[in-house]
Amino acid sequence: MPICSSTSSSSFSSSSSSFGSSSNTNIWIVHGIVAGAAIAAVIGAHVYLDRFRKFRSRVVGIIPARFASSRFEGKPLVQILGKPMIQRTWERAKMATTLDHIVVATDDEKIADCCRQFGADVVMTSESCRNGTERCDEALQKLGKKYDIVVNIQGDEPLIEPEIIDGVVKALQAAPDAVFSTAVTSLKPEDADDPNRVKCVVDNNGYAIYFSRGLIPFNKSGKVNPQFPYLLHLGIQSYDTKFLKIYPDLQPTPLQLEEDLEQLKVLENGYKMKVIKVDHEAHGVDTPEDVEKIESLMLERNLS
Numbered sequence: 508m509p510i511c512s513s514t515s516s517s518s519f520s521s522s523s524s525s526f527g528s529s530s531n532t533n534i535w536i537v538h539g540i541v542a543g544a545a546i547a548a549v550i551g552a553h554v555y556l557d558r559f560r561k562f563r564s565r566v567v568g569i570i571p572a573r574f575a576s577s578r579f580e581g582k583p584l585v586q587i588l589g590k591p592m593i594q595r596t597w598e599r600a601k602m603a604t605t606l607d608h609i610v611v612a613t614d615d616e617k618i619a620d621c622c623r624q625f626g627a628d629v630v631m632t633s634e635s636c637r638n639g640t641e642r643c644d645e646a647l648q649k650l651g652k653k654y655d656i657v658v659n660i661q662g663d664e665p666l667i668e669p670e671i672i673d674g675v676v677k678a679l680q681a682a683p684d685a686v687f688s689t690a691v692t693s694l695k696p697e698d699a700d701d702p703n704r705v706k707c708v709v710d711n712n713g714y715a716i717y718f719s720r721g722l723i724p725f726n727k728s729g730k731v732n733p734q735f736p737y738l739l740h741l742g743i744q745s746y747d748t749k750f751l752k753i754y755p756d757l758q759p760t761p762l763q764l765e766e767d768l769e770q771l772k773v774l775e776n777g778y779k780m781k782v783i784k785v786d787h788e789a790h791g792v793d794t795p796e797d798v799e800k801i802e803s804l805m806l807e808r809n810l811s
């Protein structure tokens with residue numbers, strides 16, 4: 508079960524006042540004050556509610572999917588226990604409660620056809636998109652509707668929990684000073700030296716300090732510390748859409764280039780990124796061999 512940060516919900520009671528006709532002026536004054544206070548309270552609640560409701564409330568989930576992949580051609584359409592992988596991701600995303608809209612962004616007609624068949628909305632993006640972020644950005648522009656948050660849901664995590672999607676959205680809604688949010692989970696000791704497993708360190712308030720392909724923090728002994736709660740970065744992120752407009756224009760930064768980690772550009776430019784910790788076993792599908800692994804795992808756990 509994922510442990511997600513949850514925002515507290517507030518309830519408001521609006522007071523109603525009744526006005527009886529009275530000949531006594533004093534009572535009128537008292538009524539006037541009561542009514543004024545009640546109206547002020549209602550207006551106050553509205554202003555507060557509006558702010559509460561409107562702050563980054565319009566959310567779109569985008570699943571970027573491309574057919575050509577250096578490691579795994581046609582990956583989004585690979586069958587996992589009889590269903591295309593992209594459909595599995597989409598079905599999981601559908602269960603998230605914070606998304607107003609979910610679209611698949613693709614440059615490929617086969618993927619688009621397949622997605623329309625199972626009922627997904629599709630936005631065609633150009634083949635020139637260099638990565639998922641650019642694809643999300645283009646899809647967002649083509650959608651034409653206004654959204655405050657876009658969640659980039661990687662199509663190669665077919666077992667993504669909807670609670671994790673909701674978790675990153677709520678984290679960004681609750682952290683006005685952050686422009687970006689993402690998720691981490693416990694790093695398995697055997698993944699400590701794997702450069703494809705990206706590690707993360709966060710500050711006391713849950714903001715990202717750094718991401719690395721190397722093991723961070725680095726224990727003085729030079730060995731992995733079995734006691735330390737190392738964090739593994741998961742491939743889900745959400746951005747403030749205003750930030751997404753300037754993000755592509757930010758020049759590549761030294762640490763980003765050195766580690767080949769796009770998210771470092773955000774931190775190097777001084778923007779804040781909120782990180783939630785979740786309980787999740789990553790089962791990303793990167794190679795054809797991963798498909799068998801994930802299928803046997805699903806059978807084992809009775810997932811279909």
Ligand SMILES: *[C@@H]1O[C@H](CO)[C@@H](O)[C@H](O)[C@H]1NC(C)=O
Nearest residue numbers: 726727728730731732733734
């Ligand atoms: C390093 O790891 C060991 C356990 O392997 C731990 O006892 C120690 O506190 C850690 N930190 C330093 C600075 O050695």
Ligand SMILES: *[C@@H]1O[C@H](CO)[C@@H](O)[C@H](O)[C@H]1NC(C)=O
Nearest residue numbers: 637638640641754755759769
């Ligand atoms: C991905 O796209 C972003 C936004 O357009 C760009 O800034 C970044 O350099 C790209 N990263 C890679 C690895 O191409």
